[in-house]
Amino acid sequence: MRRLAAAVAVALILLTVGSRADADQTAAGFSTSYQRIPGADGISLGAVVLTPTGQGDGPFPLVVMPSSWGVPNVEYVGQGTKLATAGFQVIAYSSRGFWDSGGGIDIAGPPTVADVTKVIDWADQHTPADTSRVAAVGISYGAGTSLLASAQDPRIKAVGAMSGWADLIASLDPNDTVALQSVAGLLALGNITGRPGPEMASLQTKFVTGDFDGAIAEAGQLAPQRSAATMVDQINANHPAVFLANAFEDSIFPPSQYTAFFTRLTGPKRLLLAHGDHATPEVTGAIGLPNETWDELTAWLRHYLTGADNGADTAAPVQLKSQRGVWRGYPSWAAVGQSRTSYLTKPAGLSRTGALQPQSSTGWTSGIAAGVPTIADSGVALVSGALQGLLSIPTGVATPLVDRSFAGVWSGPVRSRPVQLS
Structure with a gap:
């Protein structure tokens, strides 16, 4: 699967970005390459690297983008081309255990989180990236990984976590009731697109045999080091600017666990909630189509990584979108209503x-x-x-x-x- 995934990645990159860098060497553009990046524990990660061209020699702020659960690195190529054209060094990679990346799926365990740091280290040596100005950005699994990485690596100055989780148990076992459809779907997709690690294999065995209590008990032991909510003190100490986005009707990661986490953050923060299900508010933006969530996130990255005076720091921290398409801003989550x-x-x-x-x-x-x-x-x-x-x-x-x-x-x-x- 790894060689097939790599071939697919290269083909999709060519189809998506074409020869943008060759068309006009004087205009702002980007170059594209497929790289094998050393990850934690000696495994390698399949990555798409987008480097700005026609914008000087750099260094450029770095955006690291771990992929979603079951999705390869080409997930973000559409948005990555926009970011690279805007002057960001971009590295989008397949998360550990999936597609063309090595290792096993450890459900956002310490090795998966450490991979983010290894990608930053690699970028420092092989790209014109400024690794003192780093953002970790992702959707779903990539969102959770990005939040966890911001607790471990102080070089991460901004986070874009869309449709992710802060509390793994509150997400998959809300009100002490296993989210059967979500868990079953995630397990199936993980087996189809990746290689379960020991943790996932053990949980999967309990789940498919109907031992839900055993699965939840085991997940409860794994969850603390996989939940940003338990690491909020470290995140606050590192002081990244955290951008959270989710859907009101998210069937995998309900927004209630995000709002509780958001309230505890003490650094720069923004919370966007729009209607839809898991990842639907931002998925079109990932492939490069117009998207409000990604527009807001890009402005966030510009301000906190480049110092752009664009008002990203003065807008209302909480933004809610009604079903009529109207955004309303609030100074805090508590101000939304009692x-x-x-x-x-x-x-x-x-x-x-x-x-x-x-x-x-x-x-x-x-x-x-x-x-x-x-x-x-x-x-x-x-x-x-x-x-x-x-x-x-x-x-x-x-x-x-x-x-x-x-x-x-x-x-x-x-x-x-x-x-x-x-």
């Missing part, structure tokens, strides 16, 4: 449906059997969230048909006029 508590009443009547009310209701109990699915679910991972976020098609549930033997149902009053949620 939560409101509703209290449950005892399910009653033939429908066994309870009510939601502002006052507490005590002195009653109600029970259901557990472990049996009903039609009340969140839909299909990646699909339902995208339909709801991008086309305003919500996940439909016929409430009267929900089996009350295995589910509790409570219903609030019908609203006669629109209500602003945030």
